[in-house]
Amino acid sequence: MLTQLLQGFTLLGEEWVLWLLIALSVFSVGVMLERLVFFLTNRLSGTEELAQRLAEGDADFARQAVDGKRGIEAAVVREALNATDRGPEAVEEVIAGTMARERLRYDAWLSVLGTLGNNAPFIGLFGTVLGIIRAFHDLAMADPSAKGGASVVMSGISGALVATAVGLAVAIPAVVAYNFFQRWLKRLSSSATALSHAWQSHLKSSAEKQKAA
Structure with missing residues (x-):
């Protein structure tokens, strides 16, 4: 019973696997576009000047620079400035927490690209195996007196190998995009x-000056 059930499943061939890979490919492209828009709209310009102003203790300039801005850089500066009155140690803890929270926002959906990059070739290989099984089954069920048995098998195998090629076509862009966004x-x-660090260095130097005074 179980053997017949599994055999019936394997004889479905590779076509449904190809449709699955196509769906995964469309989903992967959607994730890439969504992450690209997210990264582009969550970045901060003028960070070199901002770092210099932070090191100089120009909190007003820094607040204006990150006002209404999104992204990990703006969030870290904003939270660090807001925690200044609580002392350098509190600022350090707030920065660490903000970094961790913001990274989760950037990491969202990237694991999908990594998973597709790692597993799409195996899904394609699975489809190829199913296609080869079906090709040999069709050969076994064919009329022995009929001609072209070998060509039928070769045609089936070549069609089955398409699944492996499609799996690689899905995986390669996903891996490239995953590495790109991670960098x-x-x-x-x-x-x-x-x-x-620029703001923390200012706070520490200010604290040392106050102690010396």
């Missing part, structure tokens, strides 16, 4: 860290 996120995180 982009790393650069933004480094920029946010540099901005936070």
Whole structure:
């Protein structure tokens, strides 16, 4: 019973796997476009000047620079400025929490691209195996006196290999996009860290001056 059920499933061939891969490809492209728009609309310009002003203690300029802005850099600066009255240690904790929270927003959906990049080739290979099984089954069920048995098998196998090719076609762009966005996120995180360090260095130097006085 179980063997017959599994055999019936394998004889479905690779066509449904191809449709699945096409659907995954469309979904993958949608994720890429959504993440691209998100990254482009959640970045901060003029970070070098902002870092310099933060190191100089120009809080008013920094507040204006991040006012109404979104993204990890703006969020870190804004939260650090808001926590200034609570002391340097509180600022450090707030920065760490803000960085972790913002990274989750940037990481959203990127795991989907990573998963597709890792598993789409195996889905395609699965479709190829199903197609080959069906090709040999069709050969076994064919009339022995009929001609062209080998060509039938070759035609079935070539069609089955399409699933592997489609799987790779889905995986390669997903992997490229995943690595691209991860590098982009790393650069933004480094920029946010540099901005936070600029403000923290100002706070520490100010505290030391107050102690010396």
